[in-house]
Amino acid sequence: MVDIIGWYEQHFAQIRADYFRFLKFQSISTEPECKTELIECAKWVRDYLAHSGFTAKLIETKGHPLVFAEKKASHPNKPTVLIYGHYDVQPIDPIELWESDPFEPTERGKHVFARGAADDKGQIFYAMVALRCLHELGIPLPANVKFCIEGEEECGSLGLTHALPAIKDVMKADSLLVVDFNAYDEHTPAISLGARGIGTFDVTLTGSTGDLHSGSLGGIAYNPNRALVELLSKLYDDEGKVAVDGFYDDVIEPSPAERDAYPAPHDKSYYAKAFGLEAFAGEKGRSLHEANVFRPTLEINGMAGGYFGAGFKTVIPSKAIAKLSCRLVPGQDPEKIRHQIEHFLRKHCVRGMHLEIAYHGGAPAFRGSLHSKLAMAVSKAAEKATGTVCKKMIAGGSVPVIAELAKAIQADAVGMGYGLETDKIHAPNEHFDFHRFKLGFITVAGAIKNL
Amino acid sequence: MVDIIGWYEQHFAQIRADYFRFLKFQSISTEPECKTELIECAKWVRDYLAHSGFTAKLIETKGHPLVFAEKKASHPNKPTVLIYGHYDVQPIDPIELWESDPFEPTERGKHVFARGAADDKGQIFYAMVALRCLHELGIPLPANVKFCIEGEEECGSLGLTHALPAIKDVMKADSLLVVDFNAYDEHTPAISLGARGIGTFDVTLTGSTGDLHSGSLGGIAYNPNRALVELLSKLYDDEGKVAVDGFYDDVIEPSPAERDAYPAPHDKSYYAKAFGLEAFAGEKGRSLHEANVFRPTLEINGMAGGYFGAGFKTVIPSKAIAKLSCRLVPGQDPEKIRHQIEHFLRKHCVRGMHLEIAYHGGAPAFRGSLHSKLAMAVSKAAEKATGTVCKKMIAGGSVPVIAELAKAIQADAVGMGYGLETDKIHAPNEHFDFHRFKLGFITVAGAIKNL
Numbered sequence: 046m047v048d049i050i051g052w053y054e055q056h057f058a059q060i061r062a063d064y065f066r067f068l069k070f071q072s073i074s075t076e077p078e079c080k081t082e083l084i085e086c087a088k089w090v091r092d093y094l095a096h097s098g099f100t101a102k103l104i105e106t107k108g109h110p111l112v113f114a115e116k117k118a119s120h121p122n123k124p125t126v127l128i129y130g131h132y133d134v135q136p137i138d139p140i141e142l143w144e145s146d147p148f149e150p151t152e153r154g155k156h157v158f159a160r161g162a163a164d165d166k167g168q169i170f171y172a173m174v175a176l177r178c179l180h181e182l183g184i185p186l187p188a189n190v191k192f193c194i195e196g197e198e199e200c201g202s203l204g205l206t207h208a209l210p211a212i213k214d215v216m217k218a219d220s221l222l223v224v225d226f227n228a229y230d231e232h233t234p235a236i237s238l239g240a241r242g243i244g245t246f247d248v249t250l251t252g253s254t255g256d257l258h259s260g261s262l263g264g265i266a267y268n269p270n271r272a273l274v275e276l277l278s279k280l281y282d283d284e285g286k287v288a289v290d291g292f293y294d295d296v297i298e299p300s301p302a303e304r305d306a307y308p309a310p311h312d313k314s315y316y317a318k319a320f321g322l323e324a325f326a327g328e329k330g331r332s333l334h335e336a337n338v339f340r341p342t343l344e345i346n347g348m349a350g351g352y353f354g355a356g357f358k359t360v361i362p363s364k365a366i367a368k369l370s371c372r373l374v375p376g377q378d379p380e381k382i383r384h385q386i387e388h389f390l391r392k393h394c395v396r397g398m399h400l401e402i403a404y405h406g407g408a409p410a411f412r413g414s415l416h417s418k419l420a421m422a423v424s425k426a427a428e429k430a431t432g433t434v435c436k437k438m439i440a441g442g443s444v445p446v447i448a449e450l451a452k453a454i455q456a457d458a459v460g461m462g463y464g465l466e467t468d469k470i471h472a473p474n475e476h477f478d479f480h481r482f483k484l485g486f487i488t489v490a491g492a493i494k495n496l
Numbered sequence: 497m498v499d500i501i502g503w504y505e506q507h508f509a510q511i512r513a514d515y516f517r518f519l520k521f522q523s524i525s526t527e528p529e530c531k532t533e534l535i536e537c538a539k540w541v542r543d544y545l546a547h548s549g550f551t552a553k554l555i556e557t558k559g560h561p562l563v564f565a566e567k568k569a570s571h572p573n574k575p576t577v578l579i580y581g582h583y584d585v586q587p588i589d590p591i592e593l594w595e596s597d598p599f600e601p602t603e604r605g606k607h608v609f610a611r612g613a614a615d616d617k618g619q620i621f622y623a624m625v626a627l628r629c630l631h632e633l634g635i636p637l638p639a640n641v642k643f644c645i646e647g648e649e650e651c652g653s654l655g656l657t658h659a660l661p662a663i664k665d666v667m668k669a670d671s672l673l674v675v676d677f678n679a680y681d682e683h684t685p686a687i688s689l690g691a692r693g694i695g696t697f698d699v700t701l702t703g704s705t706g707d708l709h710s711g712s713l714g715g716i717a718y719n720p721n722r723a724l725v726e727l728l729s730k731l732y733d734d735e736g737k738v739a740v741d742g743f744y745d746d747v748i749e750p751s752p753a754e755r756d757a758y759p760a761p762h763d764k765s766y767y768a769k770a771f772g773l774e775a776f777a778g779e780k781g782r783s784l785h786e787a788n789v790f791r792p793t794l795e796i797n798g799m800a801g802g803y804f805g806a807g808f809k810t811v812i813p814s815k816a817i818a819k820l821s822c823r824l825v826p827g828q829d830p831e832k833i834r835h836q837i838e839h840f841l842r843k844h845c846v847r848g849m850h851l852e853i854a855y856h857g858g859a860p861a862f863r864g865s866l867h868s869k870l871a872m873a874v875s876k877a878a879e880k881a882t883g884t885v886c887k888k889m890i891a892g893g894s895v896p897v898i899a900e901l902a903k904a905i906q907a908d909a910v911g912m913g914y915g916l917e918t919d920k921i922h923a924p925n926e927h928f929d930f931h932r933f934k935l936g937f938i939t940v941a942g943a944i945k946n947l
Contacts, residue, residue, distance in 0.1 A: 075807025136809050142706075200807055227712070241711060245808045254772035255593075256923035259795045260692060260893025261678070263823050264787030265767055267775035270796035270818075271732060278729035281722060316716060321705035324718035324848030336715030344710045345721035346811050347802035352819065356526025356651055357696045357856050358587050359821050359894075360797050360922050367721075368803065370810050372714050397775030405808050442711025443810075471811050472707035 049490050052178050065150040068159040074133035075200040083109045097177035106204025109196030119185030127191040127218035130169025131198035134161035135471045142473035156476040164470035165225045167477040168462050171485035172224045188496040201406035202446035213453040220419035226462035229436040234427035237460030239439035242373030244407030249366045251399040257361040269365035270350040272398045279393045284329035287343045289389040297376035299339050307439045309334030337441040343371045379407030408445035417457040426491030503629050516601040519610040525584035526651040534560045548628035557655025560647030570636030578642040578669035581620025582649035585612035586922045593924035607927040614928040615921035616676045622936035623675045639947040652857035653897035664904040671870035677913035680887040685878035688911030690890035693824030695858030700817045702850040708812040720816035721801040723849045730844045735780035738794045740840040748827035750790050758890045760785030788892040794822045830858030859896035868908040877942030
């Protein structure tokens with residue numbers, strides 16, 4: 046361990062430079078104009094791993110390419126661990142709220158600000174650096190190590206999901222280490238043994254062939270904005286539950302043991318202080334923590350219709366749009382939920398309004414085992430790195446492909462990471478810091494050695 | 497009349513060039529960056545009138561300046577007519593739907609496409625041309641003629657309204673001719689003897705200090721988009737009425753005579769054909785025409801929250817916004833309605849969500865007399881110009897300042913114009929045509945002579 050920390054400190058300037066280079070790629074997977082940058086970014090990741098003793102290549106998918114790399118253990122008949130992460134990032138809007146260019150990594154205080162600083166470039170990169178360190182120090186690998194670093198995690202992992210049947214043998218592993226999760230809190234490491242699934246939708250209501258004058262046609266034309274708010278408001282009942290018929294039918298309630306294993310990390314006052322929250326969603330009869338990890342949600346991630354710039358425009362818009370996503374828990378099938386939501390929207394939309402629904406894709410929830418070898422190895426390494434007992438968590442977020450990837454390659458999955466909810470991932474001014482970067486580096490190197 | 501038409505045809509190239517110059521000014525009153533263009537546009541209007549025998553000047557207001565001009569009748573003790581119009585225009589978004597530059601007037605077929613081609617540059621300009629024609633032909637004016645052409649009609653006429661107490665004596669007139677209205681249909685002229693009032697609001701809901709990740713905080717944070725759709729959906733009841741408490745209390749129902757005087761110009765099939773409407777707003781127990789002119793409305797003119805670009809972003813936004821406007825009928829006081837709407841929004845907004853309401857201003861409905869001298873003079877001129885009986889109408893739209901202007905200067909107001917609902921005013925590809933421009937020119941010239 047002393048060797049590893051010494052190596053890190055000795056090579057820090059290069060590590061920092063490489064991390065910043067990685068962050069500069071504008072690898073926003075959901076934006077078509079970023080396609081070339083995504084490919085360049087993938088090649089950079091491939092080359093980094095190739096220079097760390099790995100056989101590395103790009104695997105084409107119907108979306109952005111994924112980086113695959115492997116390196117054999119020093120002895121035969123050793124177990125295999127597949128390390129998963131992603132090189133794509135979220136969009137950057139609203140750009141005016143960023144205090145520095147999202148693609149020009151900037152240090153302010155102890156933080157590194159950039160889109161992807163944490164999610165997931167910062168996190169997967171410390172894992173990459175850990176394997177380079179082991180390579181450069183000539184430390185023998187006690188397990189075969191593979192990397193799968195994809196470019197579509199932020200937009201549903203469709204390329205990887207679609208490619209799985211063809212590449213599952215290449216990806217084959219005993220354990221799947223997903224480096225895209227949070228710590229328990231600033232001082233306490235954690236492994237994540239679950240995450241919610243997801244499904245995402247675009248909803249478009251069209252009322253007329255063009256925008257209308259809200260005086261001349263007001264009282265005559267049904268305003269698509271009105272139709273949209275009426276429709277979306279029906280998605281929720283008075284108890285904070287999703288009102289879509291059948292939405293909870295297949296939800297598997299956590300066992301008492303599972304509840305005990307994953308206690309709430311925070312209380313209301315934490316959220317009030319960290320995010321200024323005063324209005325809480327939750328669900329009647331459920332704690333906020335339950336609502337966040339053991340219960341599904343349906344959110345309106347975006348909506349727009351008509352004029353919303355400075356001043357005023359008295360328009361009845363032709364169209365109004367919304368973007369919806371659901372988070373799913375064990376038992377829920379994304380396809381079934383998709384049909385339930387589409388059916389609900391069609392049933393409740395006002396007659397005569399033209400309704401279009403586009404489905405971006407979905408993925409089921411994942412659960413890992415509390416007692417797998419990898420869980421033990423990572424926990425132990427994290428405890429050694431931090432000097433603090435490693436907690437076990439379930440995430441409210443999603444890493445869409447985990448459940449299907451783990452199932453396809455028949456591996457037991459463990460999530461790890463040093464992210465914090467205050468890192469502003471998916472928001473302006475995303476940041477990470479080198480203290481946690483180093484802890485991640487030490488934990489990954491230690492976990493590999495522990496295997 | 498022969499003289500006038502001959503003059504028009506002889507000078508058409510110059511009229512067209514001047515009209516197009518007028519349209520090129522980017523005089524969007526609601527956009528702060530257009531301030532200089534608005535001033536240049538006002539000066540251009542002033543100079544045009546000054547070259548038509550008028551004493552013309554700009555009157556500063558707390559907003560954009562207004563153009564005032566006057567020319568005496570050829571004999572003393574004649575009545576005075578004040579011609580009102582506006583040189584400001586609506587915003588141009590969504591710009592991508594325009595088939596040509598909104599500020600580069602373009603002729604396609606018989607139409608002239610440009611922002612303001614009809615509303616109101618096209619309409620007020622034919623009135624300006626009519627007075628230049630009378631001047632150049634040396635035709636004596638049978639009445640004193642004044643112009644009041646303002647620059648804030650599209651954003652609430654606050655400058656003019658505020659200036660009224662100070663300038664009402666300058667504006668003093670027996671009749672107020674508002675050249676900003678529609679014809680009955682393509683073949684039938686009309687005078688408008690009523691318009692709805694208006695009030696406009698910005699509503700902002702803030703749930704957190706920054707955007708949140710919809711996985712990490714989903715189930716915990718109350719999504720402002722959800723709070724907004726729940727709040728706005730409550731504005732309407734099941735019968736299509738506005739649910740704001742007291743909203744209809746002061747509505748003066750039209751008399752049977754008034755109903756008879758203003759029959760419905762169109763039926764449902766017209767709206768379906770002209771605008772692709774299949775979902776109609778209306779109000780239970782009321783015809784579409786009643787709902788459009790005799791009943792108030794409340795519209796969501798714009799709303800936005802979260803991410804609504806290409807692809808997807810799993811965000812719980814910090815804020816969601818909406819822009820609301822109400823159209824008011826006789827009896828309704830804009831200030832009272834303002835307080836009712838604000839009270840309703842505060843009462844129904846979910847606890848803990850931060851609600852801000854900004855009021856842009858309002859104006860009451862206007863009604864003119866069916867039998868005023870000006871109404872007769874305009875009707876007669878329009879009938880002569882078109883060869884068709886002139887209809888009487890009430891508009892669903894608003895010319896916000898009319899009621900207050902007419903009251904301040906104690907004039908009887910008449911609306912005229914050759915606009916059509918299909919002109920796409922306030923929408924992309926606004927257009928007008930020279931056939932109607934010429935009819936407007938002839939009608940204004942004729943009306944002045946008829947006085």
